[in-house]
Ligand code: SF4
């Protein structure tokens with residue numbers, strides 16, 4: 412697990428990677444993401460009713476673009492993206508494919524056999540092979556760190572308790588205390604579509620990344636349950652994906668305040684599965700991202716919203732309630748970012764494509 416570095420730490424060779432979070436230093440994040448925060452922030456900054464006005468103008472603009480078949484924003488492009496969102500937009504944390512309990516798979520006891528037993532290393536290999544089979548691009552194992560788990564999910568508090576199975580009630584969500592392992596997963600996005608950002612075609616790549624994440628974590632959770640253990644699938648809900656991915660060795664934190672993977676650069680979506688299946692944990696990796704980002708500002712320079720940091724060093728200085736405090740990072744101004752999304756009518760991702768690690772996978776190639 413990475414350690415905190417001070418805002419003034421300038422010794423690159425000794426500096427720890429950004430993004431690590433010692434349990435005593437980080438508080439648990441509120442769980443309030445930008446989609447939930449934006450309407451009230453917009454009204455606060457630009458006056459009452461500003462968000463509603465912006466939404467109306469956006470809807471009119473999108474219709475005009477479709478009507479005039481604006482390149483990248485025509486009907487076919489729009490619906491390619493909308494279709495790709497189907498799985499992600501039709502799942503709620505804790506229900507449907509993201510159920511915290513078995514969906515269909517038969518348990519070992521129902522099959523009349525013992526639960527799967529092997530060494531933690533063998534169990535990890537088995538789980539990783541299954542994740543790759545279901546569509547993961549890369550997978551690693553991190554120890555559970557409760558500080559990465561949000562305080563709330565959709566207004567309900569999340570607790571850890573000594574229970575045998577995950578519990579969801581109208582009042583609370585309960586993660587079993589024996590869920591000590593997290594399968595962290597990266598899902599690559601199609602570069603040939605992503606390089607079309609910020610059009611609907613770029614958004615179609617992002618949407619596929621999310622919907623594929625739903626499929627991978629739901630299938631993997633069922634697989635683990637079928638071996639006789641408990642599993643909670645999670646995409647962007649319940650907990651922060653990036654720190655778990657860092658601890659699992661999937662990549663390093665970049666200036667974008669997002670994970671940079673060896674294999675796909677910044678063009679990956681993250682998801683995870685919590686489990687009580689005893690697994691062997693991986694270690695964080697260093698392959699030069701932190702050092703590279705200190706001199707490269709390609710993402711910040713490419714950002715049309717000026718939402719990314721130009722600072723040389725990552726720091727503890729957060730930009731707003733969308734950032735979790737207590738760890739070092741190049742924190743982004745998500746309000747500016749989201750405002751640009753409103754302008755283009757969908758997500759952006761220009762920063763992901765500007766990153767040399769995305770365009771040149773050899774930069775992150777294994778040299779160890
Ligand atoms: S997604 Fe677009 S607007 Fe947001 S930080 Fe990246 S480049 Fe800037």
Ligand code: SF4
Pocket residue numbers: 665666667671703704705707708709710711765766767768
């Ligand atoms: S574009 Fe450059 S500064 Fe930004 S994340 Fe990638 S390597 Fe780091």
